[in-house]
Amino acid sequence: MPAKASTTASLHAALTGSPYLAGVSNAAVKGLADGCLVRHYRRGTYLCHQGDPAPDVFFLLEGRVEISSVAANGNRVLHATLDTAQFLGELAALGDIPRTASALALEDVTVAVVPSADFLSFLTREPAAARNVLRALARQIDADQSLVDDLLFLDLKGRVAKRLLQMVTPSLEDLPGNGVVVPTVTHADLASLCGGSRENVTRVLSEFARRGLVERDGRRYVLKKVDGLAKIAGL
Numbered sequence: 720m721p722a723k724a725s726t727t728a729s730l731h732a733a734l735t736g737s738p739y740l741a742g743v744s745n746a747a748v749k750g751l752a753d754g755c756l757v758r759h760y761r762r763g764t765y766l767c768h769q770g771d772p773a774p775d776v777f778f779l780l781e782g783r784v785e786i787s788s789v790a791a792n793g794n795r796v797l798h799a800t801l802d803t804a805q806f807l808g809e810l811a812a813l814g815d816i817p818r819t820a821s822a823l824a825l826e827d828v829t830v831a832v833v834p835s836a837d838f839l840s841f842l843t844r845e846p847a848a849a850r851n852v853l854r855a856l857a858r859q860i861d862a863d864q865s866l867v868d869d870l871l872f873l874d875l876k877g878r879v880a881k882r883l884l885q886m887v888t889p890s891l892e893d894l895p896g897n898g899v900v901v902p903t904v905t906h907a908d909l910a911s912l913c914g915g916s917r918e919n920v921t922r923v924l925s926e927f928a929r930r931g932l933v934e935r936d937g938r939r940y941v942l943k944k945v946d947g948l949a950k951i952a953g954l
Contacts, residue, residue: 730755730831733780733804739855742847751841755831766808766822766830773811773818776838779804782828787911788820797911800825800902809852812838870914873953878913879923881952883933883942891954894945901940 731752734740740748755778760766766777769788783802790796798820801807811818812835833841842849869878884891887899904912910920924940927933932948934941942948 730757730780734778734831736804737778737806739806739851740848741851743845747841747845751833751837752831754837755833758830758832760824760828760830762824762826762828764824766824766828767818769818769821771818773808773816773835775808775832775834776806776812777808777822778806778831778833780829780831783825784828785823785825786820787823795911797908800904802902809838810856811835813852813856866914875913875915875919876923876926877952878915879909879920880927880932880948881954882909882912883940884945884948884952884954887942891949894949894954895942897943897945899942899945900936901942903938 731745731749734748734752735745740751757780760782766784767773779801783800784807785800786798786807788796788798807822808818810816842852869881873881881891883901884894886901886904888895906921906924907917909924910917913920915923924933927948928935930947932942932944932951934943
């Protein structure tokens with residue numbers, strides 16, 4: 720059943736703000752919104768699992784979602800934590816492949832759901848949206864290549880420093896000022912993001928704290944010396 724009329728307006732507004740739909744007419748966005756289902760997931764439940772079929776694409780409306788996968792060696796790999804309105808799960812639909820990662824609700828979550836076939840038809844009809852999706856995929860490939868380069872050429876301290884900076888700015892070319900707060904992340908998840916063990920990442924963070932580069936504030940870290948972290952990250 721499509722979204723109820725009472726929710727269609729807010730859904731339309733949220734979709735309009737998505738980078739994927741930049742340059743797409745209001746009428747086309749409204750048509751996409753009209754065909755969406757709205758679903759709610761309680762904290763601790765999965766929107767989808769790695770390896771599942773991909774009959775639909777999600778659009779995050781409210782809440783926080785963790786994207787992770789399990790590597791061939793059995794280790795869990797954290798890819799991202801999403802807390803802003805955006806599409807997720809589109810890669811499997813675009814490639815006609817099973818889900819490449821699992822999506823876990825870290826808090827109560829509301830998503831709009833569009834059937835994969837409808838999403839692909841929408842991209843076919845709307846060249847601007849198709850170009851936006853291709854641009855986003857190109858950026859993701861570039862980010863993945865950057866991670867490979869980091870694993871090859873940066874030591875763990877450099878990788879931890881770089882990941883901390885990436886978590887507080889959309890671009891490493893525009894670093895924030897001192898005192899910026901890193902979103903909540905466990906040492907295990909940070910280790911997954913950096914390609915290291917939890918124990919070694921904990922030691923690196925302790926060293927950063929001793930040097931006054933970071934400061935623990937409850938469950939979060941405050942970056943006290945952004946320039947110092949940037950130097951360690953090779954930026």
